[in-house]
Amino acid sequence: MNTLNVQLFDLTTFLFGTATGSYIAALYGKKEFLARIGTWICAAAAIVSTAAIGIRWIESYRMGIGRIPVTNLYESLVFFAWSINLFYLFVERKYGSRSFGAFVVPIAFFTMVFAFTIESGIQPLVPALQSYWLHAHVITCFAGYAAFAVSAGVAVMYLLKERRGGDKVTGGVLALFPDTKVLDDLVYRAIAWGFPLLTAGIITGAAWANFAWGTYWSWDPKETWSLIVWLVYAAFLHARITRGWHGRRAAVLSIAGFAATIFCYLGVNLVLSGLHSYGG
Amino acid sequence: METVTDVRTEPVPVPAAVERKRGKPFATEAWNFLISLKLAIWTLIILALTSILGTVIEQNQPQDKYRQVYEDWAYNLMDRINLFDMYHSWWFLLLLCLFALNLTCCTIDRLPRAIRTVRKPKLILDDVTEKSLGLTERWKSKGAVPQWAEAYKAALARTFASPRVTETDGAVHLYAEKGVVSRFGAYATHAGIVIIFIGAILGNVFGFKSYLSIPDGTEASHLDVRGGKEHLDLPFAVRNNRFWVETYPSGQPSKYASDLSVIENGREVLRKTITVNDPLAYKGIWFYQSGYGEAGGATAQVSLKRPDGTSLGNLSLAPNEPVGIEGYGTVRGVKYDENYQGNGPALQVKIEKPGQPASDVWILQGRPEQDRLRNDTLVFSFGGLTSKMYTGLQVAKDPGVNVVWLGCLLLTAGMMISFFVSHCRIWIRLSEGLKGKVEITAGGTANRNRPAFEKTFAAVLTEIRKEPSDNAKENPA
Numbered sequence: 001m002n003t004l005n006v007q008l009f010d011l012t013t014f015l016f017g018t019a020t021g022s023y024i025a026a027l028y029g030k031k032e033f034l035a036r037i038g039t040w041i042c043a044a045a046a047i048v049s050t051a052a053i054g055i056r057w058i059e060s061y062r063m064g065i066g067r068i069p070v071t072n073l074y075e076s077l078v079f080f081a082w083s084i085n086l087f088y089l090f091v092e093r094k095y096g097s098r099s100f101g102a103f104v105v106p107i108a109f110f111t112m113v114f115a116f117t118i119e120s121g122i123q124p125l126v127p128a129l130q131s132y133w134l135h136a137h138v139i140t141c142f143a144g145y146a147a148f149a150v151s152a153g154v155a156v157m158y159l160l161k162e163r164r165g166g167d168k169v170t171g172g173v174l175a176l177f178p179d180t181k182v183l184d185d186l187v188y189r190a191i192a193w194g195f196p197l198l199t200a201g202i203i204t205g206a207a208w209a210n211f212a213w214g215t216y217w218s219w220d221p222k223e224t225w226s227l228i229v230w231l232v233y234a235a236f237l238h239a240r241i242t243r244g245w246h247g248r249r250a251a252v253l254s255i256a257g258f259a260a261t262i263f264c265y266l267g268v269n270l271v272l273s274g275l276h277s278y279g280g
Numbered sequence: 281m282e283t284v285t286d287v288r289t290e291p292v293p294v295p296a297a298v299e300r301k302r303g304k305p306f307a308t309e310a311w312n313f314l315i316s317l318k319l320a321i322w323t324l325i326i327l328a329l330t331s332i333l334g335t336v337i338e339q340n341q342p343q344d345k346y347r348q349v350y351e352d353w354a355y356n357l358m359d360r361i362n363l364f365d366m367y368h369s370w371w372f373l374l375l376l377c378l379f380a381l382n383l384t385c386c387t388i389d390r391l392p393r394a395i396r397t398v399r400k401p402k403l404i405l406d407d408v409t410e411k412s413l414g415l416t417e418r419w420k421s422k423g424a425v426p427q428w429a430e431a432y433k434a435a436l437a438r439t440f441a442s443p444r445v446t447e448t449d450g451a452v453h454l455y456a457e458k459g460v461v462s463r464f465g466a467y468a469t470h471a472g473i474v475i476i477f478i479g480a481i482l483g484n485v486f487g488f489k490s491y492l493s494i495p496d497g498t499e500a501s502h503l504d505v506r507g508g509k510e511h512l513d514l515p516f517a518v519r520n521n522r523f524w525v526e527t528y529p530s531g532q533p534s535k536y537a538s539d540l541s542v543i544e545n546g547r548e549v550l551r552k553t554i555t556v557n558d559p560l561a562y563k564g565i566w567f568y569q570s571g572y573g574e575a576g577g578a579t580a581q582v583s584l585k586r587p588d589g590t591s592l593g594n595l596s597l598a599p600n601e602p603v604g605i606e607g608y609g610t611v612r613g614v615k616y617d618e619n620y621q622g623n624g625p626a627l628q629v630k631i632e633k634p635g636q637p638a639s640d641v642w643i644l645q646g647r648p649e650q651d652r653l654r655n656d657t658l659v660f661s662f663g664g665l666t667s668k669m670y671t672g673l674q675v676a677k678d679p680g681v682n683v684v685w686l687g688c689l690l691l692t693a694g695m696m697i698s699f700f701v702s703h704c705r706i707w708i709r710l711s712e713g714l715k716g717k718v719e720i721t722a723g724g725t726a727n728r729n730r731p732a733f734e735k736t737f738a739a740v741l742t743e744i745r746k747e748p749s750d751n752a753k754e755n756p757a
């Protein structure tokens with residue numbers, strides 16, 4: 001029997017699934033009301049998952065190991081999905097287009113589905129993880145990853161639309177997308193949020209390593225992959241300000257950056273070995 | 281195709297060198313290459329791609345391990361190009377140098393111009409400037425130029441930023457700006473990166489890393505550094521008073537701790553309990569809790585009582601080391617059995633009294649009163665084995681680490697400025713018009729986030745145009 005917080009997270013997963021369905025149906029059926037339902041479901045998911053995080057936090061105190069719930073793979077996944085959702089809702093509101101939903105909310109959904117399949121208990125922290133730097137590290141990294149997720153989703157939209165002639169398309173799903181210029185801009189803006197967050201994430205991670213082991217950088221696979229992600233986005237930023245490198249190439253770099261992000265997050269633990277304890 | 285988005289509204293200026301006369305083609309070409317953003321992008325991508333190698337091939341493993349995995353030819357090739365320690369290989373360092381060089385040259389090329397633009401801003405709203413601005417507004421007002429200039433100056437200062445006033449023939453120009461630092465965000469970011477490199481180099485040249493194992497109750501001051509190739513004596517000693525592990529109710533470790541003292545000239549000068557994530561620092565040398573283990577043989581804890589129950593204290597028995605008891609004899613622990621005849625942990629002690637044959641006695645941990653049955657003058661009871669621990673300390677001296685943190689700070693601050701501060705400029709020109717009216721032109725621009733600036737601009741103008749003192753009637757053109 002799962003505890004309340006996990007049940008609420010399961011409900012969140014379900015909500016993200018339904019929202020994904022409505023957004024996609026809205027695009028294909030060209031029914032605005034379906035997309036509006038998607039937005040309401042996402043808002044509900046935001047409330048439910050925020051409550052779940054709070055409850056999990058309180059439950060950890062009841063168990064005598066009180067701490068922010070950002071310290072194992074399960075918690076980082078739900079935090080990631082939570083951030084994507086909030087980031088998405090913000091973008092949707094600001095840009096007044098619900099077409100993004102079909103490309104961004106699925107990322108949150110699949111993240112939660114993955115979380116659903118793994119160990120969800122609250123475990124006490126091993127000594128190495130007992131550090132405020134760690135909390136700051138996880139929060140900044142995953143908020144950054146969430147911004148990259150939004151950027152990559154939008155980059156896919158950009159590429160789809162650009163391949164079919166950009167803003168000249170009339171009719172069809174693509175006509176519902178915002179202008180390529182707006183998409184291109186949003187790809188950049190999301191990264192302009194994600195990049196400083198990732199930078200802060202890498203720095204707090206280095207500070208943590210320095211306090212725990214006396215080296216701020218040791219080229220272990222997880223660290224190196226976070227640097228790779230950082231370099232790809234740095235390339236993106238400079239590509240954007242160079243003639244001939246924005247638009248399509250920038251969108252491709254954004255997607256490549258997100259692929260590297262996912263590998264850094266999960267691939268390193270599943271495929272490579274290293275110091276980091278997540279995923280075990 | 282040039283897409284000027286509303287985030288970065290001004291394209292990056294073409295490098296100065298491109299505009300320079302092509303006197304020395306090769307030198308110019310080389311310089312243009314070194315300062316180019318294209319080189320920066322490719323260096324970043326190549327650094328990212330090559331870095332992957334070192335995460336796929338485990339680094340710095342013993343030779344045998346690689347030989348098991350790779351064929352001979354592959355091993356030789358990989359060894360030749362330092363793939364087993366690639367982050368310190370000559371080619372990776374060369375790549376990093378190219379990257380730093382690119383960054384430095386680019387800064388040399390652009391920073392002076394950025395400073396010039398900021399120090400000598402365009403104070404006058406002439407026609408050319410006016411045409412280049414995205415936002416302009418014109419109106420006319422009754423009255424005299426100086427009077428309106430004063431009024432708008434005050435209004436601008438109140439609603440936006442204090443303007444600079446320039447008079448040209450027949451016109452007064454107000455220029456106000458905000459967020460100039462925005463022009464330097466990228467440079468601060470780049471400087472941060474270079475400073476981090478410098479910090480890392482300082483740490484590598486003047487610092488060291490080492491590892492110390494100190495058994496409980498002993499001290500150490502000798503270090504092996506650079507993989508055991510060099511030795512170093514600390515000007516002080518570190519004593520491990522005690523190492524211990526605390527656990528959660530579930531039995532998982534919750535805390536590794538060492539009670540450490542720094543001994544200098546035979547005196548304790550500092551004492552601190554360190555845990556993982558909470559190191560000890562003394563004279564620039566840091567000691568981190570990083571491991572532990574059992575240090576040699578365990579000792580048996582035995583308590584002594586008189587038959588009437590008065591306690592005489594505890595004995596710690598090391599294996600086969602006789603311990604004397606005044607007025608009694610000597611006792612030594614000889615054997616330990618985890619489960620002696622099904623009665624749980626027990627210790628066999630050999631008791632030797634002067635002039636008597638030695639006797640071997642088993643004392644059980646689970647039955648503290650059992651030894652009374654011997655009817656001796658002392659009653660022994662076994663309190664269990666305690667093993668002596670050693671603490672494993674990572675020792676580091678890194679004089680570059682604060683430089684690295686400084687670089688990180690600059691990097692992050694520069695980035696925030698770069699992305700979130702916009703250099704907003706507003707000009708107002710007042711000139712004498714016909715029929716005793718003043719012609720006013722306002723213009724504005726921002727280097728990023730134009731939509732936000734459009735709102736600011738509109739709000740500032742609305743405020744300003746309310747300004748007119750009651751005696752002067754407004755008359756929008």
Ligand code: HEM
Pocket residue numbers: 231234237238241288292293315316317320324379382383386390465466469470473695698699
């Ligand atoms: C990992 C390394 C680097 C990072 C993190 C970095 C970071 C940044 C950031 C955050 C910006 C502002 C971006 C924007 O306004 O959209 C920027 C701008 C810029 N960077 Fe870099 N950079 C790096 C490497 C380089 C290198 C090697 C060069 C060498 C040419 C370079 C040249 C520039 C230029 C010319 C600008 C535009 C400056 C301006 O606003 O006028 N950067 N960089």
